[in-house]
Amino acid sequence: MAQRREERTAAIIAAAWDLAREEGIGGLTLRGLARVVGVRQPSLYEYFESKHALYDAMFAVGNRQLLERLDGLSLPDDPRAALKAFMATFVDFALEDDARQQLLFQRPIVGFEPGAASYDAAVQVLERGIAMITAAGLTDQGDVDCFVAMVGGLIAAQASNEPGGDRWARHLERLIDLYLDNPRQGRTR
Amino acid sequence: MAQRREERTAAIIAAAWDLAREEGIGGLTLRGLARVVGVRQPSLYEYFESKHALYDAMFAVGNRQLLERLDGLSLPDDPRAALKAFMATFVDFALEDDARQQLLFQRPIVGFEPGAASYDAAVQVLERGIAMITAAGLTDQGDVDCFVAMVGGLIAAQASNEPGGDRWARHLERLIDLYLDNPRQGRTR
DNA sequence: GTCTATAGTTTGATAGAC
DNA sequence: GTCTATCAAACTATAGAC
Numbered sequence: 001m002a003q004r005r006e007e008r009t010a011a012i013i014a015a016a017w018d019l020a021r022e023e024g025i026g027g028l029t030l031r032g033l034a035r036v037v038g039v040r041q042p043s044l045y046e047y048f049e050s051k052h053a054l055y056d057a058m059f060a061v062g063n064r065q066l067l068e069r070l071d072g073l074s075l076p077d078d079p080r081a082a083l084k085a086f087m088a089t090f091v092d093f094a095l096e097d098d099a100r101q102q103l104l105f106q107r108p109i110v111g112f113e114p115g116a117a118s119y120d121a122a123v124q125v126l127e128r129g130i131a132m133i134t135a136a137g138l139t140d141q142g143d144v145d146c147f148v149a150m151v152g153g154l155i156a157a158q159a160s161n162e163p164g165g166d167r168w169a170r171h172l173e174r175l176i177d178l179y180l181d182n183p184r185q186g187r188t189r
Numbered sequence: 190m191a192q193r194r195e196e197r198t199a200a201i202i203a204a205a206w207d208l209a210r211e212e213g214i215g216g217l218t219l220r221g222l223a224r225v226v227g228v229r230q231p232s233l234y235e236y237f238e239s240k241h242a243l244y245d246a247m248f249a250v251g252n253r254q255l256l257e258r259l260d261g262l263s264l265p266d267d268p269r270a271a272l273k274a275f276m277a278t279f280v281d282f283a284l285e286d287d288a289r290q291q292l293l294f295q296r297p298i299v300g301f302e303p304g305a306a307s308y309d310a311a312v313q314v315l316e317r318g319i320a321m322i323t324a325a326g327l328t329d330q331g332d333v334d335c336f337v338a339m340v341g342g343l344i345a346a347q348a349s350n351e352p353g354g355d356r357w358a359r360h361l362e363r364l365i366d367l368y369l370d371n372p373r374q375g376r377t378r
Numbered sequence: 379g380t381c382t383a384t385a386g387t388t389t390g391a392t393a394g395a396c
Numbered sequence: 397g398t399c400t401a402t403c404a405a406a407c408t409a410t411a412g413a414c
Binding site (some may be wrong): 005039040042043046 | 381382383
């Protein structure tokens, strides 16, 4: 049964995420993971050929979760309202889990580059985001860049200075309006 | 001569920064540092009682460099122009050296918290920045938070997506105008 | 597929001679 | 103050029995 093996693999990845949440993404070790899974450390090599392969699988699962959540949204017709709902979901997702935010949106593991298959989900997320921004009226590359940087800055400030709070995140909607209302070439009136 | 010792300590810290620039801040090892300094690894313990103490000294030196550069600016009288010049210098400093940016503005070393003395310079930098923002007209805490997050977001996006370029950094002045012209409670006219 | 055993490496830190 | 020698610990990864 190949299905049995896939379920087991998924359970190990889930346990790895649990552990990363406690120990930090960089503090994840195969010994620790084996302990919570209930096997000996070498047995994990039956499911992942290296530690990098484990990170890669975690990266893929995390991005697929994000993609599912974004695709599950029932967005309003108004492009601006839709963008706000989309980005609020994105920010919530990022702030829910610091370890996940680090592995998905930063590069905290030296030498780790996600494989093409795992990267695919991340690319899809980015494409959806840019499509939403464009639909809301920001077509200039510089405007899109600034918008993306702003959202990333909010997330980073919130996660590192006040995890669990909303001191920064609560300004998201206002800032979205600000950016949409002031494109680079735009006139205020 | 205690002076001789201080000079040697400073030289070791400088070498550590050189090495961190090559190997990454997390890849810095005492053995590697000893090699480039020209001594054996245990000899470093004559100058730093632990690796954390070395990081702490590096953190302090980096922040003092930033403080010197900011204090050395001859700023225009106009508060808005002054803020732009101040922040441009800050962003340049952060983007000059990725390892330095990581140690100073992120927390890439697990378990490392700068000591009070080293933290002092960092606090002074932040205070100066907030004073500049306030002088330019943003007095609301939420406005200051958003401004700081925006600058951090620009730096992070630039450093991680296009090191050495200016695709994000070049929008700094325009975004400063945008934030100053649109305070939370403000009216456009 | 899981185990025991261990190789092989790297690291921070200490002891003690000089 | 610098050295040699070494400890003690952690980790990833592999070999081979069952």
